[in-house]
Amino acid sequence: MKQILDLELKTSKIIAPAIGEEKGGYIPLPLRNLAPGEMVTFDVYLKVKAKKDPEPRFVLACPKNEVFKEEWFQKLKSLEIQWLYYLQEDEDRVLGYLDRSLEKVLPDETRKPEEKVTLLYDTTLITVRNFFCSEEIGASPQMFRALRLIDGMFDLMKGGVDFHKSILEIRRHDHVLYNHSLNVCFLGLAFISFLGWDAQKAQDFGLGAMLHDIGLIQLKPELVQKNATRTAVRTTDSHPAVGYKMLSAMPGIRREVKYMALQHHENGDGSGHPGGLKINAIDPWARVLRILDHYETLTGGNSHKRPKSSKEALKEMAALQEKNIFDLNYFMSFIKFIGKT
Ligand SMILES: [Fe+2]
Ligand SMILES: [Fe+2]
CATH class of the missing domain: 1.10.3210.10 (Hypothetical protein af1432)
Known part of the structure; x- marks a missing residue:
């Protein structure tokens, strides 16, 4: 099935950057967090506003369990569209997806330090959001995840100044x-x-x-x-x-x-x-x-x-x-x- 990302995209209609959570529970996810050519485990949306629309709309860009195509990734990147969205109710799936990405990226010596730090940072940001917003703050699965990410980050820090520098640069x-x-x-x-x-x-x-x-x-x-x-x-x-x-x-x-x-x-x-x-x-x-x-x-x-x-x-x-x-x-x-x- 053809998706919106297979069509020609008009950048003037794509709304970015995103700030915080949007109406309807849409949460921004940086494009850099998606692994091109791999299956996504949650619905991915694009925020769009055509001239005739009074309000921006969220359009399904890649449904869950479909591959997020390499060409889509490159197209968004070249158009400098840096943000996609997921639904709040999918947050656990998003965190699971990011965990699996981290498992692959962190030990991979061909990946740049900045790429590793950025993925850890973004994943931890969603974890903190999830942690702070949950009904039972500090429940053990969240605590466990937070500690694991902190460990991962500290491990990278030991790599030296490059990592320290990246931290200062990627802060959002x-x-x-x-x-x-x-x-x-x-x-x-x-x-x-x-x-x-x-x-x-x-x-x-x-x-x-x-x-x-x-x-x-x-x-x-x-x-x-x-x-x-x-x-x-x-x-x-x-x-x-x-x-x-x-x-x-x-x-x-x-x-x-x-x-x-x-x-x-x-x-x-x-x-x-x-x-x-x-x-x-x-x-x-x-x-x-x-x-x-x-x-x-x-x-x-x-x-x-x-x-x-x-x-x-x-x-x-x-x-x-x-x-x-x-x-x-x-x-x-x-x-x-x-x-x-
Ligand atoms: Fe403070
Ligand atoms: Fe304070």
């Missing part, structure tokens, strides 16, 4: 809370790999970084919607304590991970919240996270503020450091780390 900012969580996690894994932490600590630290703002979900469910702003994320004061409580209810979570949620808005001079703790009273993992969180927020930008460059962000943070906001040793290492990437 289309969905504030998930992207922020994931960016802090990946940036954190790159940083602690630079610091020489071992794999077990990295797995736990990565999880804490990924979940540090989880309290926001309970406090402000609207933040998991697509239009949430970073300002809203930053000025919500009780999310550290709520997050700590949520993590404490999950089995097997290490003490430091819970403290990452509780203390990531503490400042070394005692001006932070919720405890107003001085630097020595703040858990070292939370001190590391404080730096990553701040840097990611500055360089991520939002719809109101342009993202700052690494240089600008570090300069702004250095000014804050005059008041001893961050842990001095970690901050100095972080400057070295960013300078190397």
Whole structure:
């Protein structure tokens, strides 16, 4: 049967880029996540708006259990159409598909490091979304998947600077809370790999970084919607304590991970919240996270503020450091780390 992708495509009618979740439960999936020439296990849609349409429509581009043709992939790529969609109800199938892709791509030495990092990043982003949106947050299959992806990422990080660089380059900012969580996690894994932490600590630290703002979900469910702003994320004061409580209810979570949620808005001079703790009273993992969180927020930008460059962000943070906001040793290492990437 002929599909829309077999026809001539008018790029003016294809809507991109996608931002967050769309009406009707359509969720954007980067084209780069599809393996050309392989069967897809979920329905793949294209977002289209012809002149006569009052609203964009989602058109089935490749039905599940059909091969996503190489020529379709190349056509979309050459037209610079980077986004396709799947239905939310298919999310488990999408994650299964991406898992299988990762199993093939990660050990393949002919694939470029950027390709591996990108696929891991995108898969983890969907995992975080799935994790945050589920009714039972922290259920063991999700936790297991998140830890496996963190492990995979840390393994790649050990490959060196190329991977660190890719992380900074591929960060996406289309969905504030998930992207922020994931960016802090990946940036954190790159940083602690630079610091020489071992794999077990990295797995736990990565999880804490990924979940540090989880309290926001309970406090402000609207933040998991697509239009949430970073300002809203930053000025919500009780999310550290709520997050700590949520993590404490999950089995097997290490003490430091819970403290990452509780203390990531503490400042070394005692001006932070919720405890107003001085630097020595703040858990070292939370001190590391404080730096990553701040840097990611500055360089991520939002719809109101342009993202700052690494240089600008570090300069702004250095000014804050005059008041001893961050842990001095970690901050100095972080400057070295960013300078190397
Ligand atoms: Fe936070
Ligand atoms: Fe945060």
